[in-house]
Amino acid sequence: MKDVNVGICGLGTVGGGTFNVLTRNAALIAGRAGCNIRIARVASRRNRDDLELGDIPFSTDIFDVVQDPDVDVVVELIGGYDTAKELVMSAIRHGKHVVTANKALIAVHGNEIFDAAEKAGVVVAYEAGVAGGIPVIKAVREGLAANRIDTVAGIINGTGNFILTEMRAGREFSEVLKEAQDLGYAEADPTFDVEGIDAAHKLTILASSGIGVPLQFEKAYTEGIAGVTPYDIAHAEQLGYRVKHLGIARRREEGIELRVHPTLVPKAHLIAQVDGVLNAVMVDGDAVGQTMYYGPGAGDEATASAVIADIVDVARAVATASDQRVPYLGFRPEAMEDLPVLSMEDIQSAYYLRIQALDRPGVLAKIASILSEHGINIESIMQKESEFKDGRIPVIILTHTVQERQMNLAIADMESLGDIDGKVIRIRAENFN
Numbered sequence: 102m103k104d105v106n107v108g109i110c111g112l113g114t115v116g117g118g119t120f121n122v123l124t125r126n127a128a129l130i131a132g133r134a135g136c137n138i139r140i141a142r143v144a145s146r147r148n149r150d151d152l153e154l155g156d157i158p159f160s161t162d163i164f165d166v167v168q169d170p171d172v173d174v175v176v177e178l179i180g181g182y183d184t185a186k187e188l189v190m191s192a193i194r195h196g197k198h199v200v201t202a203n204k205a206l207i208a209v210h211g212n213e214i215f216d217a218a219e220k221a222g223v224v225v226a227y228e229a230g231v232a233g234g235i236p237v238i239k240a241v242r243e244g245l246a247a248n249r250i251d252t253v254a255g256i257i258n259g260t261g262n263f264i265l266t267e268m269r270a271g272r273e274f275s276e277v278l279k280e281a282q283d284l285g286y287a288e289a290d291p292t293f294d295v296e297g298i299d300a301a302h303k304l305t306i307l308a309s310s311g312i313g314v315p316l317q318f319e320k321a322y323t324e325g326i327a328g329v330t331p332y333d334i335a336h337a338e339q340l341g342y343r344v345k346h347l348g349i350a351r352r353r354e355e356g357i358e359l360r361v362h363p364t365l366v367p368k369a370h371l372i373a374q375v376d377g378v379l380n381a382v383m384v385d386g387d388a389v390g391q392t393m394y395y396g397p398g399a400g401d402e403a404t405a406s407a408v409i410a411d412i413v414d415v416a417r418a419v420a421t422a423s424d425q426r427v428p429y430l431g432f433r434p435e436a437m438e439d440l441p442v443l444s445m446e447d448i449q450s451a452y453y454l455r456i457q458a459l460d461r462p463g464v465l466a467k468i469a470s471i472l473s474e475h476g477i478n479i480e481s482i483m484q485k486e487s488e489f490k491d492g493r494i495p496v497i498i499l500t501h502t503v504q505e506r507q508m509n510l511a512i513a514d515m516e517s518l519g520d521i522d523g524k525v526i527r528i529r530a531e532n533f534n
């Protein structure tokens with residue numbers, strides 16, 4: 102049995118997990134890959150005492166991996182945009198295949214990287230970058246190749262889902278974020294998780310590989326979880342909904358919706374049941390119908406599982422002519438559709454609204470009349486006893502689906518009423534029918 106030699110760059114959470122699983126399951130993986138996956142070199146800022154490198158060469162300079170003539174596959178697990186891009190482009194120039202867990206890199210520089218890789222005839226694989234250990238890229242690029250996919254949506258940031266889940270149980274935001282960092286789930290800069298940037302990176306990649314549009318991260322709408330309050334989580338629950346942080350890519354006739362934001366999901370839907378660091382991606386194909394992919398979205402060995410699956414694919418691809426391989430984004434570049442990304446005003450969604458009404462007669466009628474003027478139908482409405490002891494009465498409304506432009510106008514009209522105090526709180530809602 103021959104060897105395929107890999108060089109691991111970055112010995113952090115994912116690098117350590119990859120090293121351990123490749124070592125522990127070496128014989129099993131060789132049996133599947135048809136060759137031995139040999140770790141030929143590792144490089145990272147610092148070595149780790151807990152990993153048994155034995156006589157595997159270690160260096161602090163990751164570019165040593167690219168220069169090493171022994172290395173067939175460069176495994177990029179350092180993260181970030183700039184050095185990672187330099188490393189990957191250099192690997193491609195050296196004719197080496199690349200496996201990466203870096204969704205930021207692929208979402209932002211993927212078009213350029215795949216173009217260079219195509220010319221060099223090498224593979225660049227990124228399964229670990231999207232929904233961690235869940236083989237969702239494999240599913241959309243290969244398993245669903247027969248389908249026209251119109252919607253890809255789901256929970257694609259483990260840290261954010263972990264925080265929302267724990268907040269539902271009454272824990273405090275910053276304490277839970279700290280725990281997610283200690284567990285190795287969070288990005289080096291955790292604002293990427295909290296502000297939805299990481300989810301937007303992944304959604305960008307899913308929209309391309311599922312729906313078949315070019316990577317266009319800069320056009321994704323991104324809203325994080327920091328504004329979600331325990332109060333709204335509890336009231337969404339009373340309405341039969343759970344607040345989840347979702348990425349949604351949806352093809353419509355006029356273009357494609359590409360958005361990341363907190364979303365109410367019916368409690369009975371599978372996505373609402375996905376808690377903690379788990380991720381779930383729902384893919385709707387015209388032939389197959391709705392499918393769901395569920396599992397750990399982050400963590401050392403869970404992510405390593407996806408990294409190594411890509412290494413095995415590369416090992417098999419080495420024997421295949423480069424023009425017969427699975428296209429980088431699942432579609433040949435000329436088969437990508439240049440659908441415009443719709444502005445948020447043009448998206449369609451249902452909405453949860455929380456309005457602080459002053460305790461005056463007729464206020465509810467005024468709110469209902471504004472919604473009706475803008476063609477917005479009410480699904481349910483709750484008027485709460487004032488819990489604020491200041492005369493303000495929370496009115497909670499769930500609407501039917503409407504264009505966001507109409508909702509913006511209705512909210513502006515409501516906020517200009519003398520009977521409303523402050524801003525109307527709005528969380529989008531999805532039924533996934």
Ligand SMILES: NC(=O)c1ccc[n+]([C@@H]2O[C@H](COP(=O)([O-])OP(=O)(O)OC[C@H]3O[C@@H](n4cnc5c(N)ncnc54)[C@H](O)[C@@H]3O)[C@@H](O)[C@H]2O)c1
Binds near residue numbers: 116144161181184288
């Ligand atoms: N942690 C997860 O659960 C997870 C899951 C999926 C994808 N990812 C992605 O995997 C990548 C790695 O994440 P991680 O959590 O393992 O990060 P990490 O911070 O734990 O590990 C990164 C390692 O790379 C090293 N490194 C960084 N820059 C370097 C440089 N210029 N030269 C030498 N060494 C360098 C660091 O010292 C560190 O050991 C990121 O792109 C991340 O987004 C992480």
Ligand SMILES: N[C@@H](CCO)C(=O)O
Binds near residue numbers: 230258286287299
């Ligand atoms: N920080 C990311 C890691 C997995 O991509 C998350 O929490 O989902």
Ligand code: NA
Binds near residue numbers: 229234
């Ligand atoms: Na994955």
